[in-house]
Amino acid sequence: MSPARPSFANWPCSVARTVDIIGDAWTSLILREAFYGSRRFDEFQQQLGIARNTLTDRLRRLVDEGLMEKWLYESEPPRHEYHLTEKGHDFFPVLAAITRWGDRWLAGEEGAPVTLHHDVCDHDAHAEVVCSACGEQMRSADTSIRLGPGYPERLKARPDIQRRFAGS
Amino acid sequence: MSPARPSFANWPCSVARTVDIIGDAWTSLILREAFYGSRRFDEFQQQLGIARNTLTDRLRRLVDEGLMEKWLYESEPPRHEYHLTEKGHDFFPVLAAITRWGDRWLAGEEGAPVTLHHDVCDHDAHAEVVCSACGEQMRSADTSIRLGPGYPERLKARPDIQRRFAGS
DNA sequence: CGAGCTAAGTCTTGTTACGCAACCCTCCTC
DNA sequence: GAGGAGGGTTGCGTAACAAGACTTAGCTCG
Numbered sequence: 001m002s003p004a005r006p007s008f009a010n011w012p013c014s015v016a017r018t019v020d021i022i023g024d025a026w027t028s029l030i031l032r033e034a035f036y037g038s039r040r041f042d043e044f045q046q047q048l049g050i051a052r053n054t055l056t057d058r059l060r061r062l063v064d065e066g067l068m069e070k071w072l073y074e075s076e077p078p079r080h081e082y083h084l085t086e087k088g089h090d091f092f093p094v095l096a097a098i099t100r101w102g103d104r105w106l107a108g109e110e111g112a113p114v115t116l117h118h119d120v121c122d123h124d125a126h127a128e129v130v131c132s133a134c135g136e137q138m139r140s141a142d143t144s145i146r147l148g149p150g151y152p153e154r155l156k157a158r159p160d161i162q163r164r165f166a167g168s
Numbered sequence: 169m170s171p172a173r174p175s176f177a178n179w180p181c182s183v184a185r186t187v188d189i190i191g192d193a194w195t196s197l198i199l200r201e202a203f204y205g206s207r208r209f210d211e212f213q214q215q216l217g218i219a220r221n222t223l224t225d226r227l228r229r230l231v232d233e234g235l236m237e238k239w240l241y242e243s244e245p246p247r248h249e250y251h252l253t254e255k256g257h258d259f260f261p262v263l264a265a266i267t268r269w270g271d272r273w274l275a276g277e278e279g280a281p282v283t284l285h286h287d288v289c290d291h292d293a294h295a296e297v298v299c300s301a302c303g304e305q306m307r308s309a310d311t312s313i314r315l316g317p318g319y320p321e322r323l324k325a326r327p328d329i330q331r332r333f334a335g336s
Numbered sequence: 337c338g339a340g341c342t343a344a345g346t347c348t349t350g351t352t353a354c355g356c357a358a359c360c361c362t363c364c365t366c
Numbered sequence: 367g368a369g370g371a372g373g374g375t376t377g378c379g380t381a382a383c384a385a386g387a388c389t390t391a392g393c394t395c396g
Contacts, residue, residue: 014270093297102182123301129261134289149279
């Protein structure tokens with residue numbers, strides 16, 4: 001009937017909406033490659049070992065969603081480069097947070113395979129996720145959720161929703 | 169021949185290793201639900217509208233990977249609750265970073281559907297990803313990558329790898 | 337002048353992962 | 367003894383995915 005996963009794009013949840021775009025195995029890795037400096041189709045393909053048709057599909061989606069732009073750098077024959085947009089560049093903190101989690105929980109005794117260097121302060125460092133108000137680390141235990149301005153009116157009355165946001 | 173996506177679990181990259189676990193549409197949403205307080209199978213199922221067999225599969229994977237634990241809270245008949253482990257709780261910053269990106273780039277004019285409240289400082293706030301050394305925001309343009317202690321020796325000699333890490 | 341190479345895909349084919357709905361089992365309550 | 371909650375499993379169909387061959391168009395080497 002509808003074997004394809006339903007779209008999350010209109011859910012009242014930024015996690016769902018984001019996952020709707022990057023919620024597959026390859027897309028995050030393509031973005032990582034882009035942050036590493038890859039620009040060309042074959043470069044992505046060789047570095048990741050992704051099937052070419054899958055790469056075509058993912059790049060098209062990233063372009064459609066505005067995270068990347070396709071630049072023509074030569075017209076006869078047409079040759080393209082894929083560049084991150086501002087929206088795409090702004091995804092870096094997410095990958096940095098993922099890297100931090102993976103370094104901590106999935107690296108063996110050898111330690112992290114790759115480390116980050118913050119050029120501004122010239123230190124090897126890792127990403128930390130902090131509260132924008134006080135700068136302290138944001139942990140789940142210290143954080144609660146509240147209804148935002150964009151929450152749909154018609155859902156607010158539902159008892160399960162009420163319960164969910166009761167902690168305000 | 170091998171239509172299934174290859175495993176990223178042994179790639180020398182924490183993003184790849186993490187995506188190997190959570191790199192599908194549902195897993196991140198299940199974790200979000202867990203942070204919202206869901207514990208039971210039917211609770212996850214109803215809140216997300218996920219197919220039951222898919223949920224079974226994802227919960228099993230999360231348990232196998234150590235992000236959740238299955239607790240027996242009643243033995244006749246057996247009833248279970250799924251609880252986040254420390255490893256699972258530590259994933260919250262990733263979801264907070266994703267939420268921040270989604271709030272900024274995917275919310276309409278109405279604004280974010282859900283806002284975070286940091287109970288420690290008692291402010292509505294959002295997540296910020298900062299450098300662990302200097303506390304400044306971590307942007308892709310200010311950050312470079314270096315070989316970490318866990319990077320496999322045999323790969324270091326490859327010219328494409330050398331080029332990738334040349335910026336140190 | 338033809339062979340081969342590069343870039344960026346497209347096409348074909350086959351398998352598998354995923355979603356849906358229906359069903360199952362056990363205990364509990366009315 | 368009917369119905370409901372809890373926690374799944376089974377069967378079925380579709381669509382996502384991977385592999386690899388093919389395409390087009392120009393350039394280069396001999």
